[in-house]
Amino acid sequence: MDQTTTARAKGSRKPLWTKDFLITALANLLLFFSFQMLIPTIPIHLSQLGGNNVQVGLVIGIFTISSLLTRPFAGRALDILGRKHVLLVGLTICALTIAGYTYIAAVTLILAARFVHGIGWGLSTTSLGTVIADIIPPERRGEGMGYYGLSNTFAMAIGPLTGLWIMQSYGFSYVLLISTILAILSICSSLFIAYPKPIPPTNRAKSQRFTDRLWERSALLPSSLLLCTAICYGGIVTFITLFGHEAGIPNVGFFFFCNASMVLLVRPITGVLFDRKGPEWVLLPGAAFTITGLLLLSYANSNLSLAIAALCYGVGFGSIQPALQAWTISRAAPDRRGAANGTFFSANDLGIGLGAMVLGAIANWSGSYALMYRFSSTLIIVFLLIYGWSIWSYSLHKKAAH
Known part of the structure:
Protein backbone atom coordinates (compact mmCIF):
# COMPACT_ATOMS: atom_id res chain seq x y z
CA MET A 1 0.00 0.00 0.00
CA LYS A 197 19.46 19.76 0.72
CA PRO A 198 15.81 20.67 0.04
CA ILE A 199 14.24 18.50 -2.67
CA PRO A 200 12.90 20.61 -5.56
CA PRO A 201 9.10 20.46 -5.79
CA THR A 202 7.59 18.50 -8.64
CA ASN A 203 5.51 20.16 -11.35
CA ARG A 204 2.39 18.75 -9.69
CA ALA A 205 3.33 20.38 -6.39
CA LYS A 206 4.02 23.70 -8.10
CA SER A 207 0.57 23.71 -9.68
CA GLN A 208 -1.25 23.04 -6.39
CA ARG A 209 -3.38 25.67 -4.74
CA PHE A 210 -1.89 27.38 -1.67
CA THR A 211 -4.20 25.54 0.73
CA ASP A 212 -3.30 22.18 -0.83
CA ARG A 213 0.37 22.95 -0.37
CA LEU A 214 -0.15 23.41 3.39
CA TRP A 215 -1.75 19.96 3.80
CA GLU A 216 -0.51 16.70 2.39
CA ARG A 217 -3.38 14.56 1.10
CA SER A 218 -1.43 11.31 1.32
CA ALA A 219 -1.11 11.95 5.07
CA LEU A 220 -4.85 12.32 5.68
CA LEU A 221 -5.53 8.60 6.20
CA PRO A 222 -2.88 7.96 8.89
CA SER A 223 -3.61 11.39 10.38
CA SER A 224 -7.32 10.57 10.71
CA LEU A 225 -6.36 7.36 12.53
CA LEU A 226 -4.03 9.34 14.79
CA LEU A 227 -6.87 11.79 15.51
CA CYS A 228 -8.97 8.95 16.99
CA THR A 229 -6.20 7.80 19.32
CA ALA A 230 -5.18 11.37 20.25
CA ILE A 231 -8.74 12.19 21.40
CA CYS A 232 -8.55 9.19 23.75
CA TYR A 233 -5.12 10.29 25.01
CA GLY A 234 -6.41 13.83 25.56
CA GLY A 235 -9.10 12.41 27.83
CA ILE A 236 -6.49 10.52 29.83
CA VAL A 237 -3.98 13.32 30.40
CA THR A 238 -6.71 15.84 31.21
CA PHE A 239 -8.99 13.85 33.51
CA ILE A 240 -6.96 10.97 34.98
CA THR A 241 -6.45 12.83 38.28
CA LEU A 242 -10.17 13.56 38.62
CA PHE A 243 -10.93 9.95 37.72
CA GLY A 244 -8.58 8.86 40.51
CA HIS A 245 -10.59 10.89 43.03
CA GLU A 246 -13.80 9.34 41.70
CA ALA A 247 -12.43 5.78 41.83
CA GLY A 248 -10.66 6.20 45.17
CA ILE A 249 -7.16 5.71 43.74
CA PRO A 250 -4.75 8.07 45.53
CA ASN A 251 -1.73 7.99 43.20
CA VAL A 252 -2.83 8.02 39.56
CA GLY A 253 0.64 9.18 38.50
CA PHE A 254 1.49 5.47 38.62
CA PHE A 255 -0.56 5.12 35.41
CA PHE A 256 1.89 7.29 33.46
CA PHE A 257 4.91 5.44 34.83
CA CYS A 258 3.51 2.02 33.82
CA ASN A 259 2.31 3.38 30.47
CA ALA A 260 5.70 4.93 29.67
CA SER A 261 7.54 1.76 30.74
CA MET A 262 5.50 -0.36 28.34
CA VAL A 263 5.92 2.17 25.52
CA LEU A 264 9.71 2.03 26.00
CA LEU A 265 9.53 -1.76 25.74
CA VAL A 266 7.26 -2.22 22.71
CA ARG A 267 8.31 0.58 20.35
CA PRO A 268 11.54 -1.03 19.11
CA ILE A 269 9.74 -4.37 18.64
CA THR A 270 6.74 -3.02 16.77
CA GLY A 271 9.01 -0.81 14.63
CA VAL A 272 10.82 -3.86 13.27
CA LEU A 273 7.46 -5.61 12.79
CA PHE A 274 6.20 -2.62 10.77
CA ASP A 275 9.23 -2.77 8.46
CA ARG A 276 9.02 -6.52 7.90
CA LYS A 277 5.26 -7.12 7.76
CA GLY A 278 3.58 -3.77 7.10
CA PRO A 279 1.31 -1.40 9.05
CA GLU A 280 -1.62 -3.81 9.53
CA TRP A 281 0.53 -6.11 11.70
CA VAL A 282 1.07 -3.23 14.13
CA LEU A 283 -2.10 -1.13 13.89
CA LEU A 284 -4.65 -3.92 14.38
CA PRO A 285 -3.10 -5.46 17.53
CA GLY A 286 -2.33 -1.94 18.78
CA ALA A 287 -5.99 -0.98 18.46
CA ALA A 288 -7.05 -4.13 20.36
CA PHE A 289 -4.68 -3.33 23.24
CA THR A 290 -5.83 0.32 23.29
CA ILE A 291 -9.51 -0.63 23.60
CA THR A 292 -8.65 -3.15 26.33
CA GLY A 293 -6.61 -0.55 28.22
CA LEU A 294 -9.38 2.06 28.09
CA LEU A 295 -12.04 -0.40 29.27
CA LEU A 296 -9.83 -1.70 32.07
CA LEU A 297 -9.09 1.88 33.09
CA SER A 298 -12.81 2.66 33.33
CA TYR A 299 -13.24 -0.21 35.83
CA ALA A 300 -10.03 0.40 37.80
CA ASN A 301 -10.45 0.83 41.56
CA SER A 302 -6.97 0.10 42.90
CA ASN A 303 -3.32 0.71 42.06
CA LEU A 304 -3.04 -2.86 40.74
CA SER A 305 -6.00 -2.58 38.36
CA LEU A 306 -4.77 0.86 37.29
CA ALA A 307 -1.32 -0.57 36.53
CA ILE A 308 -2.78 -3.41 34.43
CA ALA A 309 -4.86 -0.89 32.47
CA ALA A 310 -1.78 1.29 31.94
CA LEU A 311 0.30 -1.65 30.70
CA CYS A 312 -2.35 -2.63 28.14
CA TYR A 313 -2.85 0.96 27.02
CA GLY A 314 0.93 1.43 26.80
CA VAL A 315 1.23 -1.48 24.37
CA GLY A 316 -1.43 0.05 22.14
CA PHE A 317 -0.23 3.65 22.38
CA GLY A 318 3.42 2.65 21.98
CA SER A 319 2.63 0.61 18.87
CA ILE A 320 0.24 2.86 17.00
CA GLN A 321 1.81 6.33 17.12
CA PRO A 322 5.28 5.58 15.62
CA ALA A 323 3.76 3.17 13.09
CA LEU A 324 1.38 5.86 11.87
CA GLN A 325 4.19 8.40 11.62
CA ALA A 326 6.38 5.97 9.67
CA TRP A 327 3.41 5.18 7.41
CA THR A 328 2.77 8.90 6.88
CA ILE A 329 6.33 9.47 5.71
CA SER A 330 6.28 6.38 3.49
CA ARG A 331 3.13 7.56 1.69
CA ALA A 332 4.44 11.08 1.02
CA ALA A 333 6.73 12.18 -1.80
CA PRO A 334 10.19 13.25 -0.56
CA ASP A 335 9.52 16.90 -1.44
CA ARG A 336 6.29 16.79 0.62
CA ARG A 337 7.62 15.29 3.86
CA GLY A 338 7.41 18.62 5.67
CA ALA A 339 3.77 19.09 4.74
CA ALA A 340 3.06 15.45 5.63
CA ASN A 341 4.57 15.89 9.10
CA GLY A 342 2.66 19.15 9.56
CA THR A 343 -0.59 17.36 8.73
CA PHE A 344 0.26 14.45 11.02
CA PHE A 345 1.21 16.53 14.07
CA SER A 346 -1.78 18.84 13.53
CA ALA A 347 -4.05 15.81 13.91
CA ASN A 348 -2.29 14.98 17.17
CA ASP A 349 -2.73 18.51 18.57
CA LEU A 350 -6.34 18.68 17.42
CA GLY A 351 -7.11 15.28 18.92
CA ILE A 352 -5.71 16.12 22.35
CA GLY A 353 -7.62 19.40 22.37
CA LEU A 354 -10.86 17.71 21.29
CA GLY A 355 -10.31 15.01 23.90
CA ALA A 356 -10.13 17.59 26.65
CA MET A 357 -13.27 19.41 25.45
CA VAL A 358 -15.55 16.71 24.04
CA LEU A 359 -14.79 13.99 26.56
CA GLY A 360 -14.98 16.57 29.34
CA ALA A 361 -18.48 17.48 28.17
CA ILE A 362 -19.43 13.79 28.15
CA ALA A 363 -18.11 13.37 31.69
CA ASN A 364 -20.07 16.42 32.79
CA TRP A 365 -23.26 15.09 31.13
CA SER A 366 -22.90 11.53 32.44
CA GLY A 367 -21.52 12.49 35.85
CA SER A 368 -18.87 9.78 35.58
CA TYR A 369 -15.31 9.74 34.30
CA ALA A 370 -15.50 5.94 34.11
CA LEU A 371 -18.35 6.19 31.60
CA MET A 372 -16.37 8.80 29.70
CA TYR A 373 -13.45 6.36 29.25
CA ARG A 374 -15.82 3.61 28.14
CA PHE A 375 -17.26 5.97 25.55
CA SER A 376 -13.78 6.97 24.37
CA SER A 377 -13.05 3.33 23.53
CA THR A 378 -15.64 3.61 20.73
CA LEU A 379 -13.23 5.97 18.96
CA ILE A 380 -10.88 3.02 18.48
CA ILE A 381 -13.76 1.18 16.81
CA VAL A 382 -13.99 4.19 14.48
CA PHE A 383 -10.22 3.78 14.00
CA LEU A 384 -10.74 0.17 12.93
CA LEU A 385 -13.61 1.07 10.60
CA ILE A 386 -11.53 3.76 8.85
CA TYR A 387 -8.56 1.44 8.51
CA GLY A 388 -10.74 -1.44 7.32
CA TRP A 389 -12.33 0.81 4.72
CA SER A 390 -8.87 1.86 3.46
CA ILE A 391 -7.80 -1.79 3.05
CA TRP A 392 -11.04 -2.64 1.24
CA SER A 393 -10.85 0.36 -1.11
CA TYR A 394 -7.19 -0.38 -1.86
CA SER A 395 -8.02 -4.00 -2.76
CA LEU A 396 -10.79 -2.80 -5.09
CA HIS A 397 -8.43 -0.33 -6.75
CA LYS A 398 -5.80 -3.05 -7.16
CA LYS A 399 -8.32 -5.42 -8.79
CA ALA A 400 -9.51 -2.65 -11.15
CA ALA A 401 -5.89 -1.94 -12.14
CA HIS A 402 -5.45 -5.58 -13.18
Whole structure:
Protein backbone atom coordinates (compact mmCIF):
# COMPACT_ATOMS: atom_id res chain seq x y z
CA MET A 1 0.00 0.00 0.00
CA ASP A 2 3.01 2.30 0.29
CA GLN A 3 6.68 2.79 -0.42
CA THR A 4 7.89 0.72 2.54
CA THR A 5 7.00 -2.53 0.77
CA THR A 6 9.19 -1.54 -2.19
CA ALA A 7 12.00 -0.50 0.10
CA ARG A 8 11.87 -3.79 2.01
CA ALA A 9 12.13 -5.73 -1.23
CA LYS A 10 15.24 -3.98 -2.45
CA GLY A 11 17.63 -5.74 -0.19
CA SER A 12 20.52 -4.35 1.84
CA ARG A 13 19.79 -2.67 5.15
CA LYS A 14 21.51 0.67 5.65
CA PRO A 15 22.81 1.63 9.12
CA LEU A 16 20.29 3.24 11.47
CA TRP A 17 22.45 4.41 14.37
CA THR A 18 24.33 7.12 12.51
CA LYS A 19 25.74 10.31 13.99
CA ASP A 20 22.91 12.38 12.57
CA PHE A 21 20.26 9.98 13.93
CA LEU A 22 21.75 10.15 17.44
CA ILE A 23 22.16 13.94 17.40
CA THR A 24 18.60 14.50 16.14
CA ALA A 25 17.22 12.15 18.81
CA LEU A 26 19.29 14.01 21.44
CA ALA A 27 17.99 17.40 20.27
CA ASN A 28 14.45 16.03 20.45
CA LEU A 29 15.01 14.60 23.94
CA LEU A 30 16.37 17.91 25.24
CA LEU A 31 13.48 19.88 23.73
CA PHE A 32 10.80 17.52 25.05
CA PHE A 33 12.37 17.34 28.51
CA SER A 34 12.41 21.14 28.63
CA PHE A 35 8.75 21.19 27.61
CA GLN A 36 7.58 18.39 29.92
CA MET A 37 9.10 20.08 32.97
CA LEU A 38 6.73 23.00 32.43
CA ILE A 39 3.49 21.02 31.94
CA PRO A 40 2.68 20.54 35.66
CA THR A 41 4.56 23.58 36.97
CA ILE A 42 3.29 26.49 34.85
CA PRO A 43 -0.37 25.93 35.91
CA ILE A 44 0.74 25.95 39.57
CA HIS A 45 2.74 29.13 39.01
CA LEU A 46 -0.19 30.79 37.27
CA SER A 47 -2.55 29.94 40.13
CA GLN A 48 -0.02 31.34 42.62
CA LEU A 49 -0.10 34.60 40.66
CA GLY A 50 -3.88 34.73 41.14
CA GLY A 51 -5.05 33.04 37.95
CA ASN A 52 -8.49 31.42 38.08
CA ASN A 53 -9.43 27.94 36.82
CA VAL A 54 -10.34 29.24 33.37
CA GLN A 55 -6.99 30.98 32.99
CA VAL A 56 -5.14 27.90 34.22
CA GLY A 57 -6.96 25.86 31.57
CA LEU A 58 -6.03 28.42 28.93
CA VAL A 59 -2.34 27.79 29.67
CA ILE A 60 -2.70 24.47 27.87
CA GLY A 61 -5.44 25.51 25.44
CA ILE A 62 -3.71 28.60 24.02
CA PHE A 63 -0.45 26.70 23.59
CA THR A 64 -2.22 23.90 21.71
CA ILE A 65 -4.13 26.30 19.46
CA SER A 66 -1.05 28.28 18.41
CA SER A 67 0.90 25.08 17.80
CA LEU A 68 -1.95 23.67 15.71
CA LEU A 69 -2.19 26.84 13.62
CA THR A 70 1.57 26.88 13.06
CA ARG A 71 2.15 23.31 11.88
CA PRO A 72 0.73 23.55 8.31
CA PHE A 73 2.88 26.63 7.63
CA ALA A 74 5.87 24.95 9.28
CA GLY A 75 5.48 21.95 6.98
CA ARG A 76 5.31 24.17 3.92
CA ALA A 77 8.36 26.18 5.05
CA LEU A 78 10.34 22.98 5.60
CA ASP A 79 9.72 21.90 2.02
CA ILE A 80 10.66 25.31 0.57
CA LEU A 81 13.33 26.78 2.88
CA GLY A 82 14.93 23.58 4.11
CA ARG A 83 15.01 21.87 7.49
CA LYS A 84 17.81 23.72 9.28
CA HIS A 85 16.49 27.29 9.19
CA VAL A 86 12.95 26.39 10.28
CA LEU A 87 14.22 24.18 13.10
CA LEU A 88 16.63 26.79 14.44
CA VAL A 89 13.95 29.51 14.37
CA GLY A 90 11.53 27.25 16.25
CA LEU A 91 14.07 26.20 18.88
CA THR A 92 15.18 29.80 19.40
CA ILE A 93 11.58 30.93 19.95
CA CYS A 94 11.14 28.16 22.52
CA ALA A 95 14.32 29.06 24.41
CA LEU A 96 13.61 32.81 24.45
CA THR A 97 10.01 32.32 25.54
CA ILE A 98 10.91 29.98 28.40
CA ALA A 99 13.57 32.43 29.58
CA GLY A 100 11.00 35.24 29.28
CA TYR A 101 8.59 33.57 31.71
CA THR A 102 11.06 34.49 34.46
CA TYR A 103 10.37 38.20 33.98
CA ILE A 104 6.58 38.02 33.55
CA ALA A 105 4.38 38.42 36.62
CA ALA A 106 1.05 39.24 34.95
CA VAL A 107 -1.33 36.38 34.15
CA THR A 108 -2.42 37.87 30.80
CA LEU A 109 1.19 38.31 29.67
CA ILE A 110 1.98 34.69 30.55
CA LEU A 111 -0.95 33.58 28.41
CA ALA A 112 0.36 35.72 25.54
CA ALA A 113 3.81 34.20 25.99
CA ARG A 114 2.27 30.72 25.87
CA PHE A 115 0.82 31.56 22.44
CA VAL A 116 4.29 32.52 21.19
CA HIS A 117 5.78 29.42 22.83
CA GLY A 118 3.24 27.28 20.96
CA ILE A 119 4.45 28.75 17.66
CA GLY A 120 8.03 27.77 18.50
CA TRP A 121 6.89 24.32 19.58
CA GLY A 122 4.94 23.77 16.35
CA LEU A 123 7.95 24.80 14.25
CA SER A 124 10.46 22.75 16.27
CA THR A 125 8.62 19.45 16.60
CA THR A 126 7.42 19.43 12.98
CA SER A 127 11.00 20.17 11.87
CA LEU A 128 12.58 17.44 14.00
CA GLY A 129 10.01 14.90 12.80
CA THR A 130 10.85 15.77 9.20
CA VAL A 131 14.63 15.75 9.77
CA ILE A 132 14.54 12.29 11.33
CA ALA A 133 12.36 11.06 8.44
CA ASP A 134 15.10 12.23 6.04
CA ILE A 135 17.80 10.47 8.05
CA ILE A 136 16.20 7.06 8.67
CA PRO A 137 16.73 4.54 5.82
CA PRO A 138 13.36 3.82 4.13
CA GLU A 139 13.62 0.08 4.73
CA ARG A 140 14.07 0.71 8.49
CA ARG A 141 11.57 3.54 8.90
CA GLY A 142 9.30 1.77 11.38
CA GLU A 143 12.22 0.65 13.51
CA GLY A 144 13.84 4.08 13.37
CA MET A 145 10.65 5.94 14.28
CA GLY A 146 10.14 3.53 17.17
CA TYR A 147 13.58 4.21 18.60
CA TYR A 148 13.32 7.95 17.91
CA GLY A 149 9.98 8.06 19.74
CA LEU A 150 11.68 6.74 22.87
CA SER A 151 13.18 10.20 23.41
CA ASN A 152 9.63 11.60 23.65
CA THR A 153 8.53 8.79 25.95
CA PHE A 154 11.49 9.15 28.30
CA ALA A 155 10.88 12.89 28.58
CA MET A 156 7.15 12.31 29.22
CA ALA A 157 7.94 9.81 31.98
CA ILE A 158 10.64 11.77 33.81
CA GLY A 159 10.20 15.44 32.83
CA PRO A 160 7.02 16.31 34.78
CA LEU A 161 8.29 14.60 37.95
CA THR A 162 11.62 16.41 37.62
CA GLY A 163 9.90 19.76 37.14
CA LEU A 164 7.68 19.27 40.20
CA TRP A 165 10.64 18.17 42.34
CA ILE A 166 12.73 21.21 41.35
CA MET A 167 9.78 23.56 41.95
CA GLN A 168 9.06 22.12 45.40
CA SER A 169 12.73 22.08 46.38
CA TYR A 170 14.09 25.28 44.86
CA GLY A 171 11.23 27.28 43.33
CA PHE A 172 9.76 27.92 39.89
CA SER A 173 12.61 30.19 38.78
CA TYR A 174 14.99 27.22 38.87
CA VAL A 175 12.55 25.18 36.78
CA LEU A 176 12.66 27.92 34.15
CA LEU A 177 16.45 28.15 34.35
CA ILE A 178 17.00 24.44 33.75
CA SER A 179 14.26 24.32 31.11
CA THR A 180 15.93 27.21 29.26
CA ILE A 181 19.34 25.53 29.45
CA LEU A 182 17.89 22.33 27.99
CA ALA A 183 16.30 24.29 25.13
CA ILE A 184 19.63 26.01 24.42
CA LEU A 185 21.42 22.65 24.43
CA SER A 186 18.83 21.44 21.91
CA ILE A 187 19.78 24.38 19.67
CA CYS A 188 23.47 23.56 20.05
CA SER A 189 22.87 19.91 19.21
CA SER A 190 20.90 20.78 16.09
CA LEU A 191 23.85 22.74 14.72
CA PHE A 192 25.81 19.48 14.28
CA ILE A 193 23.19 17.72 12.13
CA ALA A 194 24.14 17.24 8.48
CA TYR A 195 20.89 18.40 6.89
CA PRO A 196 20.04 17.17 3.40
CA LYS A 197 19.46 19.76 0.72
CA PRO A 198 15.81 20.67 0.04
CA ILE A 199 14.24 18.50 -2.67
CA PRO A 200 12.90 20.61 -5.56
CA PRO A 201 9.10 20.46 -5.79
CA THR A 202 7.59 18.50 -8.64
CA ASN A 203 5.51 20.16 -11.35
CA ARG A 204 2.39 18.75 -9.69
CA ALA A 205 3.33 20.38 -6.39
CA LYS A 206 4.02 23.70 -8.10
CA SER A 207 0.57 23.71 -9.68
CA GLN A 208 -1.25 23.04 -6.39
CA ARG A 209 -3.38 25.67 -4.74
CA PHE A 210 -1.89 27.38 -1.67
CA THR A 211 -4.20 25.54 0.73
CA ASP A 212 -3.30 22.18 -0.83
CA ARG A 213 0.37 22.95 -0.37
CA LEU A 214 -0.15 23.41 3.39
CA TRP A 215 -1.75 19.96 3.80
CA GLU A 216 -0.51 16.70 2.39
CA ARG A 217 -3.38 14.56 1.10
CA SER A 218 -1.43 11.31 1.32
CA ALA A 219 -1.11 11.95 5.07
CA LEU A 220 -4.85 12.32 5.68
CA LEU A 221 -5.53 8.60 6.20
CA PRO A 222 -2.88 7.96 8.89
CA SER A 223 -3.61 11.39 10.38
CA SER A 224 -7.32 10.57 10.71
CA LEU A 225 -6.36 7.36 12.53
CA LEU A 226 -4.03 9.34 14.79
CA LEU A 227 -6.87 11.79 15.51
CA CYS A 228 -8.97 8.95 16.99
CA THR A 229 -6.20 7.80 19.32
CA ALA A 230 -5.18 11.37 20.25
CA ILE A 231 -8.74 12.19 21.40
CA CYS A 232 -8.55 9.19 23.75
CA TYR A 233 -5.12 10.29 25.01
CA GLY A 234 -6.41 13.83 25.56
CA GLY A 235 -9.10 12.41 27.83
CA ILE A 236 -6.49 10.52 29.83
CA VAL A 237 -3.98 13.32 30.40
CA THR A 238 -6.71 15.84 31.21
CA PHE A 239 -8.99 13.85 33.51
CA ILE A 240 -6.96 10.97 34.98
CA THR A 241 -6.45 12.83 38.28
CA LEU A 242 -10.17 13.56 38.62
CA PHE A 243 -10.93 9.95 37.72
CA GLY A 244 -8.58 8.86 40.51
CA HIS A 245 -10.59 10.89 43.03
CA GLU A 246 -13.80 9.34 41.70
CA ALA A 247 -12.43 5.78 41.83
CA GLY A 248 -10.66 6.20 45.17
CA ILE A 249 -7.16 5.71 43.74
CA PRO A 250 -4.75 8.07 45.53
CA ASN A 251 -1.73 7.99 43.20
CA VAL A 252 -2.83 8.02 39.56
CA GLY A 253 0.64 9.18 38.50
CA PHE A 254 1.49 5.47 38.62
CA PHE A 255 -0.56 5.12 35.41
CA PHE A 256 1.89 7.29 33.46
CA PHE A 257 4.91 5.44 34.83
CA CYS A 258 3.51 2.02 33.82
CA ASN A 259 2.31 3.38 30.47
CA ALA A 260 5.70 4.93 29.67
CA SER A 261 7.54 1.76 30.74
CA MET A 262 5.50 -0.36 28.34
CA VAL A 263 5.92 2.17 25.52
CA LEU A 264 9.71 2.03 26.00
CA LEU A 265 9.53 -1.76 25.74
CA VAL A 266 7.26 -2.22 22.71
CA ARG A 267 8.31 0.58 20.35
CA PRO A 268 11.54 -1.03 19.11
CA ILE A 269 9.74 -4.37 18.64
CA THR A 270 6.74 -3.02 16.77
CA GLY A 271 9.01 -0.81 14.63
CA VAL A 272 10.82 -3.86 13.27
CA LEU A 273 7.46 -5.61 12.79
CA PHE A 274 6.20 -2.62 10.77
CA ASP A 275 9.23 -2.77 8.46
CA ARG A 276 9.02 -6.52 7.90
CA LYS A 277 5.26 -7.12 7.76
CA GLY A 278 3.58 -3.77 7.10
CA PRO A 279 1.31 -1.40 9.05
CA GLU A 280 -1.62 -3.81 9.53
CA TRP A 281 0.53 -6.11 11.70
CA VAL A 282 1.07 -3.23 14.13
CA LEU A 283 -2.10 -1.13 13.89
CA LEU A 284 -4.65 -3.92 14.38
CA PRO A 285 -3.10 -5.46 17.53
CA GLY A 286 -2.33 -1.94 18.78
CA ALA A 287 -5.99 -0.98 18.46
CA ALA A 288 -7.05 -4.13 20.36
CA PHE A 289 -4.68 -3.33 23.24
CA THR A 290 -5.83 0.32 23.29
CA ILE A 291 -9.51 -0.63 23.60
CA THR A 292 -8.65 -3.15 26.33
CA GLY A 293 -6.61 -0.55 28.22
CA LEU A 294 -9.38 2.06 28.09
CA LEU A 295 -12.04 -0.40 29.27
CA LEU A 296 -9.83 -1.70 32.07
CA LEU A 297 -9.09 1.88 33.09
CA SER A 298 -12.81 2.66 33.33
CA TYR A 299 -13.24 -0.21 35.83
CA ALA A 300 -10.03 0.40 37.80
CA ASN A 301 -10.45 0.83 41.56
CA SER A 302 -6.97 0.10 42.90
CA ASN A 303 -3.32 0.71 42.06
CA LEU A 304 -3.04 -2.86 40.74
CA SER A 305 -6.00 -2.58 38.36
CA LEU A 306 -4.77 0.86 37.29
CA ALA A 307 -1.32 -0.57 36.53
CA ILE A 308 -2.78 -3.41 34.43
CA ALA A 309 -4.86 -0.89 32.47
CA ALA A 310 -1.78 1.29 31.94
CA LEU A 311 0.30 -1.65 30.70
CA CYS A 312 -2.35 -2.63 28.14
CA TYR A 313 -2.85 0.96 27.02
CA GLY A 314 0.93 1.43 26.80
CA VAL A 315 1.23 -1.48 24.37
CA GLY A 316 -1.43 0.05 22.14
CA PHE A 317 -0.23 3.65 22.38
CA GLY A 318 3.42 2.65 21.98
CA SER A 319 2.63 0.61 18.87
CA ILE A 320 0.24 2.86 17.00
CA GLN A 321 1.81 6.33 17.12
CA PRO A 322 5.28 5.58 15.62
CA ALA A 323 3.76 3.17 13.09
CA LEU A 324 1.38 5.86 11.87
CA GLN A 325 4.19 8.40 11.62
CA ALA A 326 6.38 5.97 9.67
CA TRP A 327 3.41 5.18 7.41
CA THR A 328 2.77 8.90 6.88
CA ILE A 329 6.33 9.47 5.71
CA SER A 330 6.28 6.38 3.49
CA ARG A 331 3.13 7.56 1.69
CA ALA A 332 4.44 11.08 1.02
CA ALA A 333 6.73 12.18 -1.80
CA PRO A 334 10.19 13.25 -0.56
CA ASP A 335 9.52 16.90 -1.44
CA ARG A 336 6.29 16.79 0.62
CA ARG A 337 7.62 15.29 3.86
CA GLY A 338 7.41 18.62 5.67
CA ALA A 339 3.77 19.09 4.74
CA ALA A 340 3.06 15.45 5.63
CA ASN A 341 4.57 15.89 9.10
CA GLY A 342 2.66 19.15 9.56
CA THR A 343 -0.59 17.36 8.73
CA PHE A 344 0.26 14.45 11.02
CA PHE A 345 1.21 16.53 14.07
CA SER A 346 -1.78 18.84 13.53
CA ALA A 347 -4.05 15.81 13.91
CA ASN A 348 -2.29 14.98 17.17
CA ASP A 349 -2.73 18.51 18.57
CA LEU A 350 -6.34 18.68 17.42
CA GLY A 351 -7.11 15.28 18.92
CA ILE A 352 -5.71 16.12 22.35
CA GLY A 353 -7.62 19.40 22.37
CA LEU A 354 -10.86 17.71 21.29
CA GLY A 355 -10.31 15.01 23.90
CA ALA A 356 -10.13 17.59 26.65
CA MET A 357 -13.27 19.41 25.45
CA VAL A 358 -15.55 16.71 24.04
CA LEU A 359 -14.79 13.99 26.56
CA GLY A 360 -14.98 16.57 29.34
CA ALA A 361 -18.48 17.48 28.17
CA ILE A 362 -19.43 13.79 28.15
CA ALA A 363 -18.11 13.37 31.69
CA ASN A 364 -20.07 16.42 32.79
CA TRP A 365 -23.26 15.09 31.13
CA SER A 366 -22.90 11.53 32.44
CA GLY A 367 -21.52 12.49 35.85
CA SER A 368 -18.87 9.78 35.58
CA TYR A 369 -15.31 9.74 34.30
CA ALA A 370 -15.50 5.94 34.11
CA LEU A 371 -18.35 6.19 31.60
CA MET A 372 -16.37 8.80 29.70
CA TYR A 373 -13.45 6.36 29.25
CA ARG A 374 -15.82 3.61 28.14
CA PHE A 375 -17.26 5.97 25.55
CA SER A 376 -13.78 6.97 24.37
CA SER A 377 -13.05 3.33 23.53
CA THR A 378 -15.64 3.61 20.73
CA LEU A 379 -13.23 5.97 18.96
CA ILE A 380 -10.88 3.02 18.48
CA ILE A 381 -13.76 1.18 16.81
CA VAL A 382 -13.99 4.19 14.48
CA PHE A 383 -10.22 3.78 14.00
CA LEU A 384 -10.74 0.17 12.93
CA LEU A 385 -13.61 1.07 10.60
CA ILE A 386 -11.53 3.76 8.85
CA TYR A 387 -8.56 1.44 8.51
CA GLY A 388 -10.74 -1.44 7.32
CA TRP A 389 -12.33 0.81 4.72
CA SER A 390 -8.87 1.86 3.46
CA ILE A 391 -7.80 -1.79 3.05
CA TRP A 392 -11.04 -2.64 1.24
CA SER A 393 -10.85 0.36 -1.11
CA TYR A 394 -7.19 -0.38 -1.86
CA SER A 395 -8.02 -4.00 -2.76
CA LEU A 396 -10.79 -2.80 -5.09
CA HIS A 397 -8.43 -0.33 -6.75
CA LYS A 398 -5.80 -3.05 -7.16
CA LYS A 399 -8.32 -5.42 -8.79
CA ALA A 400 -9.51 -2.65 -11.15
CA ALA A 401 -5.89 -1.94 -12.14
CA HIS A 402 -5.45 -5.58 -13.18
